[in-house]
Amino acid sequence: MKIAVCIKRVPDMDVRFKIAPSGLTVDESGLKFDMSDFDGYAVEVAVQITEKLGAGEVTVISLGADNVQETLRKALSIGAHKAVQLKHDAPVSDGYAIATALAAELQGGGYDLVMFGRMAVDTQNRSTGVLTAELLGMPVISAISKLDVENGMVKARRELEGAFELVETSLPAVVTIDEGIARPRYPSLKGIMAAKKKPLEVKPAQLGEQRYVLEKLELPAERAAGRIIGEGKDAVPELVRLLKEEAKVL
Amino acid sequence: MTDSHVVFAIVLAVALGYFSYNVQRLIGYLRIGRLDDSRWGNIPARLWNLIRIGIFQEKIFRDSVAGPMHAAIFWGFCVLGAGTLEAILEGVIPGFSYRDLLIDPAYRFYALNQDLWGALVLAAVGFALFRRLTKRVKRLMGAETHPNDPLLILSWIGALMVTMFLAGAFLYVGYADEPLVRPLTYAVSRAFTWVNPSTARLLAEDFWWAHVLLVLGFLNYLPFSKHLHVVASLPNVFLSNTSGPGQVGVMQPMDLEGDAEVFGAKDVDQLSWKSLMDGFACTECGRCTSVCPANLTGKPLSPRKIMINVRERLEQKAPFLTGDTTYQKGDRDAVMAKSLLDDFITEEELWSCTTCRACVQECPVSLDQLSVILELRRNLVLGESRFPEEVMPAFESMEQRGSPWAFDPGDRGKWADGMNIPTMAEMAERGERPEVLYWVGCAGSFDDRAKKTTVAFAKILQAAEVKFAILGQEEKCNGDPARRMGNEYLYQMLAKDNVETLNKYGVRTVVTACPHCFHQLGNEYPQFGGDYEVVHHSTYIASLLAAGRIPIVEALHAPVRTFTYHDSCYLGRYNGVYEAPRDVIKRALPIVNLVEMERSKDKGLCCGAGGGRMWMEEKTGKRINAERADEAIATGADAIAVACPFCMTMLNDSVTSRDSHVAVYDIAEVVADRLA
Numbered sequence: 001m002k003i004a005v006c007i008k009r010v011p012d013m014d015v016r017f018k019i020a021p022s023g024l025t026v027d028e029s030g031l032k033f034d035m036s037d038f039d040g041y042a043v044e045v046a047v048q049i050t051e052k053l054g055a056g057e058v059t060v061i062s063l064g065a066d067n068v069q070e071t072l073r074k075a076l077s078i079g080a081h082k083a084v085q086l087k088h089d090a091p092v093s094d095g096y097a098i099a100t101a102l103a104a105e106l107q108g109g110g111y112d113l114v115m116f117g118r119m120a121v122d123t124q125n126r127s128t129g130v131l132t133a134e135l136l137g138m139p140v141i142s143a144i145s146k147l148d149v150e151n152g153m154v155k156a157r158r159e160l161e162g163a164f165e166l167v168e169t170s171l172p173a174v175v176t177i178d179e180g181i182a183r184p185r186y187p188s189l190k191g192i193m194a195a196k197k198k199p200l201e202v203k204p205a206q207l208g209e210q211r212y213v214l215e216k217l218e219l220p221a222e223r224a225a226g227r228i229i230g231e232g233k234d235a236v237p238e239l240v241r242l243l244k245e246e247a248k249v250l
Numbered sequence: 251m252t253d254s255h256v257v258f259a260i261v262l263a264v265a266l267g268y269f270s271y272n273v274q275r276l277i278g279y280l281r282i283g284r285l286d287d288s289r290w291g292n293i294p295a296r297l298w299n300l301i302r303i304g305i306f307q308e309k310i311f312r313d314s315v316a317g318p319m320h321a322a323i324f325w326g327f328c329v330l331g332a333g334t335l336e337a338i339l340e341g342v343i344p345g346f347s348y349r350d351l352l353i354d355p356a357y358r359f360y361a362l363n364q365d366l367w368g369a370l371v372l373a374a375v376g377f378a379l380f381r382r383l384t385k386r387v388k389r390l391m392g393a394e395t396h397p398n399d400p401l402l403i404l405s406w407i408g409a410l411m412v413t414m415f416l417a418g419a420f421l422y423v424g425y426a427d428e429p430l431v432r433p434l435t436y437a438v439s440r441a442f443t444w445v446n447p448s449t450a451r452l453l454a455e456d457f458w459w460a461h462v463l464l465v466l467g468f469l470n471y472l473p474f475s476k477h478l479h480v481v482a483s484l485p486n487v488f489l490s491n492t493s494g495p496g497q498v499g500v501m502q503p504m505d506l507e508g509d510a511e512v513f514g515a516k517d518v519d520q521l522s523w524k525s526l527m528d529g530f531a532c533t534e535c536g537r538c539t540s541v542c543p544a545n546l547t548g549k550p551l552s553p554r555k556i557m558i559n560v561r562e563r564l565e566q567k568a569p570f571l572t573g574d575t576t577y578q579k580g581d582r583d584a585v586m587a588k589s590l591l592d593d594f595i596t597e598e599e600l601w602s603c604t605t606c607r608a609c610v611q612e613c614p615v616s617l618d619q620l621s622v623i624l625e626l627r628r629n630l631v632l633g634e635s636r637f638p639e640e641v642m643p644a645f646e647s648m649e650q651r652g653s654p655w656a657f658d659p660g661d662r663g664k665w666a667d668g669m670n671i672p673t674m675a676e677m678a679e680r681g682e683r684p685e686v687l688y689w690v691g692c693a694g695s696f697d698d699r700a701k702k703t704t705v706a707f708a709k710i711l712q713a714a715e716v717k718f719a720i721l722g723q724e725e726k727c728n729g730d731p732a733r734r735m736g737n738e739y740l741y742q743m744l745a746k747d748n749v750e751t752l753n754k755y756g757v758r759t760v761v762t763a764c765p766h767c768f769h770q771l772g773n774e775y776p777q778f779g780g781d782y783e784v785v786h787h788s789t790y791i792a793s794l795l796a797a798g799r800i801p802i803v804e805a806l807h808a809p810v811r812t813f814t815y816h817d818s819c820y821l822g823r824y825n826g827v828y829e830a831p832r833d834v835i836k837r838a839l840p841i842v843n844l845v846e847m848e849r850s851k852d853k854g855l856c857c858g859a860g861g862g863r864m865w866m867e868e869k870t871g872k873r874i875n876a877e878r879a880d881e882a883i884a885t886g887a888d889a890i891a892v893a894c895p896f897c898m899t900m901l902n903d904s905v906t907s908r909d910s911h912v913a914v915y916d917i918a919e920v921v922a923d924r925l926a
Contacts, residue, residue: 012650015658032650186642189513189632189739
């Protein structure tokens with residue numbers, strides 16, 4: 001069983017971002033980076049599958065500048081077997097261009113299962129996984145919360161509003177992973193040490209055409225502070241007036 | 251030389267030979283442990299430990315009942331050892347007696363002491379047996395103990411004394427010219443005046459034989475008994491680091507660069523040989539377990555069990571590693587497949603520990619139960635990534651954001667907004683250097699309750715016109731939670747980052763309100779090239795108050811307030827700071843009634859947050875903080891003072907949950923509240 005997991009390096013989201021002077025990316029100074037959450041679930045699921053089978057190989061692939069190697073090592077430290085960096089230094093926003101590069105790498109790799117997180121937590125495009133599947137000509141099941149691989153078949157569960165569906169397809173296939181499926185394990189020092197010795201291949205990314213470009217990145221306007229207009233009954237008329245005239249909700 | 255001398259010489263040779271064989275066998279077992287060369291330095295300090303803890307029984311006396319009892323037996327053994335030697339020499343050398351060696355007053359003194367100490371030991375042994383058999387002393391019980399062993403040993407010692415007295419008594423009956431140097435023995439002999447002198451002489455010899463055989467038997471039973479402590483405890487006290495030399499409670503760094511196959515310890519052969527020796531020196535007295543906050547509140551941890559398990563597993567595994575076929579029990583593969591971790595000590599026991607150091611403090615023979623717990627935790631985390639799942643976010647956040655709580659590192663200095671407090675970076679830019687760096691810590695920076703302490707302390711510093719700065723965003727978690735939870739990798743990452751930052755600014759003096767930061771920066775950062783003078787805010791405020799540098803309002807008619815102070819483990823037991831915080835309260839509040847809890851100072855009960863417990867759920871038994879809060883409330887105090895942000899959280903939560911009106915303050919708040 002050969003599994004590929006495509007992962008993305010993203011900034012820690014629990015901070016207040018600043019926009020870089022270019023206006024096209026966030027200011028990276030002081031930011032910490034890690035694997036996108038959903039990609040982490042995907043790596044964990046892939047590792048669990050090979051552990052359960054007692055056989056198989058998990059390859060993690062990431063596109064980007066050399067700093068993605070850190071993210072790839074992290075995936076190796078929690079049990080992936082080998083890593084590929086598709087080297088491309090400039091930021092790319094169009095999922096199609098990325099999917100083209102990934103498909104070029106995946107094509108002919110002999111992978112039975114290709115996994116993605118359902119989206120990158122920073123850009124939230126949700127497009128790369130499904131576009132890659134299309135380029136590979138493989139069936140894709142997106143945003144799955146449970147996965148069984150047996151006898152050449154993939155059985156997956158998808159969460160809906162108040163319901164769920166069970167979907168089945170045959171291998172090779174692409175799946176994108178939703179939350180709730182597995183929490184990535186915490187890398188042990190043993191894993192971190194082992195990861196340093198696992199193969200990490202660097203190749204130039206064969207990026208496809210960028211069919212759209214990011215024009216501008218902006219932060220939402222700061223919310224104005226609340227106002228205390230008074231206390232008790234006396235404040236009601238003023239409140240009503242403001243709700244009518246300023247907030248225009250009445 | 252008579253036949254009986256020849257027979258005795260053979261018996262003695264066999265007995266000493268077998269004893270020395272067993273001692274060497276056990277020393278061979280210690281050799282399977284990890285190398286540890288931190289045990290031989292500073293001989294004067296070690297000898298001093300040996301004298302005060304070993305010879306003067308300093309820690310034994312911490313228990314007012316068992317203390318004198320044990321001291322009587324121990325000192326008795328020391329004195330009676332001379333008599334035992336005489337008895338043995340008598341057996342080998344015909345006609346030997348100290349009488350011929352010692353000039354008269356010296357011999358009388360010797361003989362009188364044999365007599366008196368013999369009686370004292372007999373009385374103490376009798377009391378010990380009585381106590382064990384009739385009183386259910388809680389700390390002497392426990393599933394892990396060997397309850398029959400002490401009964402056997404005590405009876406054995408009793409028999410040693412009885413045979414000694416009887417051998418002497420029959421000498422008095424048998425020989426009319428025997429000098430009256432042992433009054434108690436003579437008194438015993440008066441009960442046997444009806445015995446014919448020639449029979450008495452034979453009986454004296456028989457009891458001498460009984461006595462020396464009991465001695466030699468006792469000696470050879472020791473290696474198989476928990477009473478091996480008779481042999482192991484004095485060397486153990488000498489080799490122990492738990493009372494110094496050096497700073498106590500410091501964890502040793504792991505080499506993370508090497509090609510280690512095992513991280514921390516999973517089994518006995520990965521523990522330091524000294525930890526293995528601790529297993530031999532353990533007396534199963536249970537003082538450690540009786541003060542363990544986890545054990546007291548119904549958790550599965552017993553520090554005594556940890557030590558007993560170490561010895562059990564060592565005696566199970568070592569014969570297979572040393573090729574000692576006589577003591578190999580069971581199937582080799584089955585024994586080798588087991589490990590100290592999991593098969594003897596469970597994960598839950600290990601995670602129950604708050605690292606409060608009460609067990610180590612209490613141990614009369616200076617065992618280090620905590621180091622075993624921490625080495626096993628290291629293996630759990632670094633080797634197997636096994637830990638309570640709720641700890642994961644803390645680990646991840648320490649790594650990502652430099653704080654165990656998921657706050658934006660950019661907000662670290664936010665509490666100081668509008669207070670006109672410079673950061674080190676700002677000062678450096680102006681080419682200035684502060685008198686002290688105020689190390690705020692994560693709790694002090696992000697926790698709403700602790701932030702009030704932070705502001706209070708900053709106001710005190712300002713009022714005292716201390717020129718200080720903070721690091722702001724450049725400060726990171728000191729790493730203590732990671733290290734105590736076994737995550738040495740994460741710890742070293744944080745510690746090295748912090749040392750780099752501090753050294754970059756040439757920091758010399760650091761003051762902090764957090765005992766965990768205090769202990770790390772002052773005592774453990776030197777391992778990474780960070781050498782600073784680190785002062786805890788309690789000591790710092792106390793000295794500012796003493797120097798009259800803090801302007802405090804006069805309040806002659808202020809109401810009398812009753813305070814009780816809760817000792818933080820990392821301030822108290824780890825660093826010996828007990829008086830400064832109490833001093834601060836008394837100085838700041840001229841009309842204050844300071845009451846002590848039942849367990850205070852070095853006997854203080856942990857709040858429950860140490861050792862990373864702050865980030866773990868407490869599911870079993872009573873909550874430790876509730877136990878402590880109940881104790882504090884029971885003093886009748888109207889306020890509890892603390893000097894640690896974690897103690898603050900734990901006690902505050904618990905006091906609130908008990909609907910108590912008792913307030914919890916940090917000592918800095920007490921002072922800041924009275925600033926003029």
